[in-house]
Amino acid sequence: MGIIETKNLTKYYGKSLGIKDVNLDIEEGEIFGFIGPNGAGKSTTIRLLLNLIYPSGGSAKIFGKDVINYGPEIRENIGYLPSEIFYYEKMKVKDLLNYSASFYKGDYSNRIKKLSSAMELDLDRRIEDLSYGNKKKVGIVQGLLHEPKLIILDEPTSGLDPLMQQKFFEIIKGENQKGATVFFSSHILSEVQQLCNRVAIIRKGSIVEVEDIKTLRENNYKKISIRGQNLNKDLFDFDGVTKLDKNEDEITFFYKGDINIMIENINRIDLKDVMIQEPTLEEIFMHYYR
Numbered sequence: 586m587g588i589i590e591t592k593n594l595t596k597y598y599g600k601s602l603g604i605k606d607v608n609l610d611i612e613e614g615e616i617f618g619f620i621g622p623n624g625a626g627k628s629t630t631i632r633l634l635l636n637l638i639y640p641s642g643g644s645a646k647i648f649g650k651d652v653i654n655y656g657p658e659i660r661e662n663i664g665y666l667p668s669e670i671f672y673y674e675k676m677k678v679k680d681l682l683n684y685s686a687s688f689y690k691g692d693y694s695n696r697i698k699k700l701s702s703a704m705e706l707d708l709d710r711r712i713e714d715l716s717y718g719n720k721k722k723v724g725i726v727q728g729l730l731h732e733p734k735l736i737i738l739d740e741p742t743s744g745l746d747p748l749m750q751q752k753f754f755e756i757i758k759g760e761n762q763k764g765a766t767v768f769f770s771s772h773i774l775s776e777v778q779q780l781c782n783r784v785a786i787i788r789k790g791s792i793v794e795v796e797d798i799k800t801l802r803e804n805n806y807k808k809i810s811i812r813g814q815n816l817n818k819d820l821f822d823f824d825g826v827t828k829l830d831k832n833e834d835e836i837t838f839f840y841k842g843d844i845n846i847m848i849e850n851i852n853r854i855d856l857k858d859v860m861i862q863e864p865t866l867e868e869i870f871m872h873y874y875r
């Protein structure tokens with residue numbers, strides 16, 4: 586079943602563009618990455634999905650239902666972690682979380698305890714006494730406590746130290762294995778690469794690519810570095826080669842094209858070493874934003 590489906594979803598803020606003709610089709614069980622630089626339209630898309638703002642055009646469905654007509658019903662099954670969180674500073678963590686849980690049917694006290702202990706969050710502290718990272722953890726527990734079918738994360742890891750970040754990813758993977766679909770917006774590509782199976786790249790309000798992480802890495806550019814004697818950079822200045830660079834005894838570049846042609850050229854050199862690698866998502870990303 587399609588969990589998130591958008592058709593030509595468009596938002597203008599007055600005259601200024603938020604997003605234009607965004608088409609997404611996210612299936613149940615996916616961990617879907619949504620990446621783009623600041624101002625690309627990630628938060629606008631999420632706010633539209635949550636029906637916090639209205640579109641200027643197009644439509645969006647979650648769980649097969651229109652987000653405008655079924656907003657409250659849909660949100661019951663969504664766990665949302667916003668990029669910025671604001672709380673009643675005087676409240677204790679456990680009171681805030683119990684209050685959040687009271688909006689849902691069912692008893693989530695055990696779930697709160699389990700998640701908090703996994704995140705090493707002290708339930709007895711007051712919000713005002715928490716560091717930024719710990720406040721973030723409160724948001725994570727709050728977003729996940731009702732076992733949502735869809736988890737929407739907007740730049741979730743800012744402020745978490747690397748160990749906590751890893752813990753957080755494990756929790757998200759665990760929820761995914763239990764059946765939750767995850768929509769993960771980020772501009773940190775390495776984390777998208779670590780967690781997601783498919784990714785959409787958004788740029789200036791439009792989707793420029795939707796691709797499997799694996800395909801994106803395999804079908805695109807190879808990252809090649811060659812070490813040898815008397816290297817001549819011009820030998821590799823041909824079609825399909827970009828970012829050609831030389832320092833001392835090493836030439837590096839990206840290549841998209843027939844690998845046989847490349848090997849022929851490499852063969853002409855007195856080689857010390859050659860490395861042909863998949864570029865990181867970050868490097869692929871650079872290609873779209875050059």
Ligand SMILES: Nc1ncnc2c1ncn2[C@@H]1O[C@H](COP(=O)(O)OP(=O)(O)OP(=O)(O)O)[C@@H](O)[C@H]1O
Pocket residue numbers: 598601602603604621622623624625626627628629630
């Ligand atoms: N309330 C608003 N009024 C006017 N323009 C807005 C508003 N909110 C967003 N925009 C514009 O819409 C575009 C998309 O912004 P959006 O916040 O969705 O991007 P983003 O990818 O989430 O970036 P960031 O990571 O910085 O939040 C930007 O050009 C932004 O300036």
